[in-house]
Amino acid sequence: MVAHLLGLKWRLLLNGFKRSPWQLVGMALGLLYALGVLSLLIGGLVALRWADAELAHTVVVLGGAATVLGWAIIPLVASAADMTLDPARFTTFAIPPRQLLTGLALAGFIGIPGLATLLAALGTVGTWWRSVPAASGALLGAILGALTCVVLSKVVTTATAGLASSRRFKDVSSIIVFIPLVLLGPIMVGIVDGVRGSADYLPVLARTLSWTPLGAPWSLGGDLESGNAGAAGLKVLISAATIAGLLLCWHVLLQRALVTPPYSGGSSKKGGKLGLFGLLPGTPAGAVATRALIYWMKDPRYAASLVIVPLFPVLFFFSGSQSGSYGLLMILGPLTAFVMAWSICADVSYDNTAFALHLAAGVRGIDDRLGRALACLAISLPVVLVFTVGPLFVTGDWQWLPNLLGLSIGTLLTGLGLSSVISARYNIAVPLPGDSPFKKPPGNVAQTLAVQAVGMGVLALLLIPELALVAVQAFSGGPGAGWINLVVGPLLGVILFVVGVRLGGKWLEARGPEMFAQLSVNR
């Protein structure tokens, strides 16, 4: 039975590759990336072989403990748990629980995260290739540690299955994840500073952690190398007991979860509140803009791209404070304009098959394009203006203001025009509605990358006048070119915006059914 479950998981993984050759290309690229990271990691672990034993022990235990924590937390917040072998699907098959649990736990290693963890854990055997006991201890520890990771993540996902299937929790958690991302720079520096300040504290932390379930398995190699056979024995017991305890928890939780499916009822709300629909113009384009604005706020996939914008000033200000020169802050406005305008490239893809409503209602292409572009403009214009003017308060280079304003507004409008054309013609691989913004999108990743790359090239070409005027001021120093750009940027931007919306509208009207057919493939 265990072999059956493993075979099933393997078959599911292989069939996942089979959907289209292009998907295979995308997967291969992703796999190559994962392999690169993994080989770096394993290489580093092997290189530790020649490091001081104390240092190697600290690194391995802390890294291992972080990995275990990651396996517990990431599936929870990213709603990215691997549910291909959801235990609920086996309820009707009457599989003995012991075999089911063993099979599911081992199947957790078939798949990229599981396999990567196992391989990296085995890399620690290289670290402790110093003596026979140390290496064999590391081998045992690697297996115990990797098993702890997989089983722990199963316990966490089973325990929170009811919670995680509620839409509100998914929406909120997928956005909360961005907050540490936004603050990533400062957090990293804080950690580095902390490490620098208290380098002698880390070994202590590692030694303490090595007596907890998080660190015990990773500590075996180091303990045996330094001759602490007794400690190593105790830690094997700790690890084994942890796994046994987790399996027991999992078993109990599973028994309960299988007979009490999550309650998904919500409170019902009376109508009467039309929200933005009561405020914006009641025309087709106005309705599309209203709908898009509501989605920018309520759909985590859009909200994610909004939450990521504040990352830029934090990042740039931070790197400025490190290097002492804030010059880089000046590109904040144009960069934000580019990112936000580019985000509606995938607008129709985000709709997925809900686009059928536009198609069936006979919405004119230009109304569709205009509504979406205006909604994005309404959100991004204030942000871009603030991000263009704000940095000048830090740098004081006020002579750059007209030039940067011209470039930012030009980039925003041109980008919106171009995105309106691209999203009318090409389907971009994005997470499905209701899925986490982090989830690997189904569909043609390779084509998406190609379209994005070519699109950005075209945008750079369209922005040549504005960029040239920036260059002129950079070399001549006089503000004259800046004043010209303040006129040229918005003017050219408006023209390209109108052209893009019209052309995109025409294409969408002509190829609406084909677009819909493409969208229906990934639903």
Add this chain to the structure above:
Amino acid sequence: MTEPRHETTPMSAPPQFPVPPQGDVPAQGGTPPRAAAPLGHQGAPGDAPLAALSIRGLAKRFGDKIAVDGVSLEVPAGSFYGMVGPNGAGKTTTLSMATGLLRPDFGTALIHGVDVWARPLEAKKLMGVLPDGVRLFDRLTGEQLVTYSGLLRGMDRDVVASRVSELLAALDLEADAGSLVVDYSAGMTKKIALASALIHAPRLLVLDEPFESVDPVSAANIRGILEGYVSSGGSVIVSSHVMDLVQRMCSHVAVVAGGRVLAAGSVDEVRNGSTLEERFVQLVGGGHRTEGLEWLRTF
């Protein structure tokens, strides 16, 4: 085992109606002037009124599989037309091609004489569509979604507002009008999609599986709404698996299987004395009763 007596299959390769739909086909691009007035009996002296929906030789191939193989149907104005067929018969594909959602390889469809594929924007104004198996803009509340559907069609905001509240009341959705559609049950989702298809008072309703996962009380409500709509001159075409429902509800029926029309006409013509279900099984075949599976009775 299909007897040839009701073979109505490729009924109308030549158009049966003398209306010239090709005469005013505009070139791609520019929107034709909106046909505000219904295209009545123009140029058809003393002839039968235009069919509400006229499907002519529609065909579609997906890869190696021919999903729809030359389907022709006439849905008379004021009829309640049922389309029945086994899974994979091509019902959804046919209806998608008739409503402008899927481009046919061959053939075309006319809505009250307006060619769906030559004048799509104009034709789509005349019909309300409930597609099967598509998502909705489900981050809107039910009320917002129906309002959106009305505004998209260029309707006046006040008219939309009054119709939305009436529709929600008629479909028992008032209590949940302010909840997000993503939190609706399957049946409620179906009903809110139906409301979105009705908001602009179309002359033809194309409903793909409208009763699927709808509770019996709501189904009766929907039937009442549709019957009232038909009796005041509207036309409906529904696809369904439920033979009994189609037999009681519809005036006309088409039996579709393997991408072809096996029989079409008024319900009484098609069922020809037996029940629709018996006739259906007879036409479609595959109703072998109890060959094999003896072990199932041995426990």
